[in-house]
Amino acid sequence: MPDERAPWPSAADPLGEALHFLELRGAFYCRSEFTAPFGLELPPLKDHLWFHVITRGSCWLDAPGAQPRRLTGSELALVPHGQGHRLRSEPGAPTPSIFELERERLGERYEILRHGGGGERIDMVCGAVRSDHPAAGRLLALLPQILVLDPATDPARLDWIQSTLRLMAIEAEGLRPGGETVITRLSDVLVVQALRAWLENDPAARSGWLGALRDPLIGRAISLIHREPGRHWTVASLADQIPMSRSAFAARFTELVGEAAISYVTRWRMHLAATALRDEGATVAELASRFGYRSEAAFARAFKRVVGSPPGAARRTLPAPSQQTGSISTTYSSTSTATG
Template sequence: MALSMRQTCKVMSDRLKQQASERGSGSMDAGWDVLTSYRTSSAFLGTAMLRRPWGIGVDPQRNSALHVILAGSCWLRLAGRDDPICLSSGDAVLVTSGIGHALSDPPDAAIVPIRNALAGAPSREPAPDATTLLCAKYQLDEAAPHRMMSVMPPLIHLTAQQVEGNEPLRLALQLLRVEAQGRRNEADVIASRLLDSALVLLLRAWMDVQPAGSGNWFGALSDPAIARALRLIHEQPQDAWTVAALADRVLLSRATFARRFTRLVGEPPLAYVARWRMNLAAKALRETGRSIDEIARAVGYESGPAFSKAFSRVYGRSPGRYRSGSAS
């Protein structure tokens, strides 16, 4: 018998508590602390039943997109990649910010904007040649830049088997589907909060299936010392970090820390510090009216000229020109 929304919420909550108890105070707590700050500020949510041939596209922008294949199958094509990816019923994909992409069947079908495809009420009658999609476009809360965005891969893909084997994620996606099919307002706060939960659970599920020691930031979160170093860098970018200072704070020798950080994160500690500072600075230039000197100090530079030189080296233009270009 199908569960009501209230029953589903309770099952998901109970399962999360059980998993938290099983995890105890282990190393993944560091990753969970980071993921819980993942918040959406706006979201567009909808479902569509699409009969072959069909194609929908999401233009490159600051939005990210979540797609769940509720029934049928289709092809996903990312901008800049030649080979399409086959998605099957039950698969879930997260395409991160700024990546243009299209879903279609067949792969070369004509493409229309995603809002056009999701505008009408979806048919409840199954069709043998149809694919049913749950799609969400969202932006993160812009009150502060999110620490994961600069290091997330362009695509996170969980298969139907992986989704089905993760009960909290499966239930969260089920709630999203119910809300999307019965929504009264696309900007409904309920949809945004459900999406928050689904995104956190999807990211955690993806982290859980990554090979041990994989060279990415998510894999690094499973190491308590490296996770703490990342939190220090994210929360205090203005500090004069050195490899020795970071190693001291996480109770490792300088050599051990540098070697482990580079292996897990994929770049040396100070390279990561510099890249994170530039990411914060670029976001502040785009989205705030703070002066260049204020931004420079906030990301650890004592003078505006030194910051401008470093920023220009990374982005190919001065902070002022970058800001002007973002505003146009």
């Protein structure tokens, strides 16, 4: 059956196809009011994207594997691989852990941080979001260690960043019912807009899986697999849908995607199955039927081959959605426990 969780973008919109899979979940939001000199270290958060927006002044961002970057007013920076990193007013400024600093907690996912030596004012909006969709990893793995969007080069983007931040500020000041949810959703919008800009402009977005999505033939085949993961797909049936010859389709798919078409079908199904085990409490019998397997045993064998453990063991080790959000302290604690 087609995936009906959300409206699909047009098959002619490969960038929309990629962004559709993000399904971001806001985990943490912080309004930061700094004065120079200041510095702090933010923790690694597995499977999260950190974002920072400078609303006043400037500061330095230092992340592993990337050159330190000076951020100025209205620039939006992503640290997309969950890495720990540092923010500071100037190179060499001490960077205590954020857990050593006093923070005003206003909700499960919203805090205010005030820190610094009393000099020049630097205001920021900071936060972390995560995506659990199986395709998200393919997209995020292509991103650089630090991704910075400078709206000054694009007045339209400057306008939407400022408009989004104004809405976040209004919600933060009033903290009306549902305000925390609105703030985290607006954070998601900031991240998606930054990723959209990267997808549109960076040459890296034209290779690998994203490049395959852009291909008018193979991109259509990938979309069909995504929409109907339970259909009995074969190389021949996929080639017929394009249409291409079976041999030409198989060779082109492997060349662009990096794996054979049927291997991709199986991997896609098993990632969706892992998500269903966690989020829906689905049974093995239900998943076998949903993804077109004739028996529970056949499904379980495919699941173990792709995921590395049987469905029952995976269900016990996958964190529940309720464990994937919360204050930065809660999120970091659960992540540290999970990663060792």
